[in-house]
Amino acid sequence: MNKLQIINHNGQRVLTTAQLAESLGTVTKLISKNFERNENRYAEGKHFYALKGDELRSFKASRQNDVSPNVNVIYLWTEKGAWMHAKSLGTDHAWDAYEMLIDDYYSVKSDIYTHLSQELQAIFLLDKRTQAFESRVEKLENNTTIDYGQQNDLQMLANKSIVSLLGGKDSPAYLDKTIRGETYSALWKDFKGYFNTNSYKNTLVKDFDKARAYVHDWRPHGKLLRDIEQANAQMSMEAQLI
Numbered sequence: 363m364n365k366l367q368i369i370n371h372n373g374q375r376v377l378t379t380a381q382l383a384e385s386l387g388t389v390t391k392l393i394s395k396n397f398e399r400n401e402n403r404y405a406e407g408k409h410f411y412a413l414k415g416d417e418l419r420s421f422k423a424s425r426q427n428d429v430s431p432n433v434n435v436i437y438l439w440t441e442k443g444a445w446m447h448a449k450s451l452g453t454d455h456a457w458d459a460y461e462m463l464i465d466d467y468y469s470v471k472s473d474i475y476t477h478l479s480q481e482l483q484a485i486f487l488l489d490k491r492t493q494a495f496e497s498r499v500e501k502l503e504n505n506t507t508i509d510y511g512q513q514n515d516l517q518m519l520a521n522k523s524i525v526s527l528l529g530g531k532d533s534p535a536y537l538d539k540t541i542r543g544e545t546y547s548a549l550w551k552d553f554k555g556y557f558n559t560n561s562y563k564n565t566l567v568k569d570f571d572k573a574r575a576y577v578h579d580w581r582p583h584g585k586l587l588r589d590i591e592q593a594n595a596q597m598s599m600e601a602q603l604i
Contacts (some may be wrong), residue, residue, distance in 0.1 A: 366381055366385070366467055367381070368467075369381075369438065371411055371438050372407075372411065374440060374441075375441075375467060375468055376411065376438035376439055376440055377438065377439045377444065377463075377467075378436065378437070378438060378439075379393050379394065379436075379437050379439070382439050382443075382444060382447060385444075385459050385462075385463055386444075386447060386448060386451060386455070386456045386459045386460065387453070387455045387456060387459060388451060388456070392451075393447055396447055396450040396451070397410075397437070397447075400446075400450065403446065404443065404446065408440065408442055408443075409439070409440055409442050409443035409446055410437050410438060410439050410440060410443045411437070411438040411440075412435055412436075412437055413435065413436045413437075413438065414434065414435050418433075418434070418435065418436055421436060441463075441464065441468040442493075444460060444463055444468070445460060445493060445497065448460035448497070449497055457497070505566075506566065506567045507563070507564045507565060507566060507567065508563070508565050508566070508567055508570055508573075512565075512567075512570055513562070513563050513565075515574070516562050516565070516573060516574065516577060517562075519574060519577045519578060520546070520549060520550075520577050523549075523577055523578060523580065524536075524542070524545050524546060524549065527545065527581065527582060527590070528541070528542065528545060528590060528594075529590075529594045533593075533594055534593040534594055534596060535589075535590045535593040535594050538593055541586075541589055541590060541593060544586055544589075545582055545586060545590070548582055548586055549577070549580050549582075550562060552580060553573070553576060553577065553580070556576060557569060557573065557576075
């Protein structure tokens, strides 16, 4: 990351879109698109400042940063704004770069808190670190799949459910290999469609409890359900004839 030209606005350090894009390892066009797609999530004065009119002319005149004379609005991104963009990008590089910005650029803005007690300054710093930590946890939850033990748990739960749905291990439906196989196939086909995954083994950790509930509550339907009922009904009729 190149040495950033320092820009201060409203008592805090900010970055232009170009500076932020370079820092996070992307291009200004992607930063702008992320903002346009999620504009309702950004709050002016909290995540960014939009300079227009006299403010923009004053900013250009100060020569704090090279600015095209043709632009009619400039966005300046605060630390919280940078965090939102790092979250949207979601790459390891973006998160590493964001942490560097906190340590090497935005952290210096803490001088605006110098009038506060050390205890309050510590609270602000802790809040900042907590946000970064929570974003890391959220990223892991959204990308980490279940481990072997959890995979095995889902498989055992599926076995138990299917035995019950087919009427027990001694039922004609369960003893019929075709029906039993079709039931397993139907369960996992529906499961993969519901959780948008190519295998139950790739279920996300954050969806594990929901996955267990889905397997437990799943029921066969259509032709498969009729085949199960007919197979077990046949046994019932034969028992009545004895």
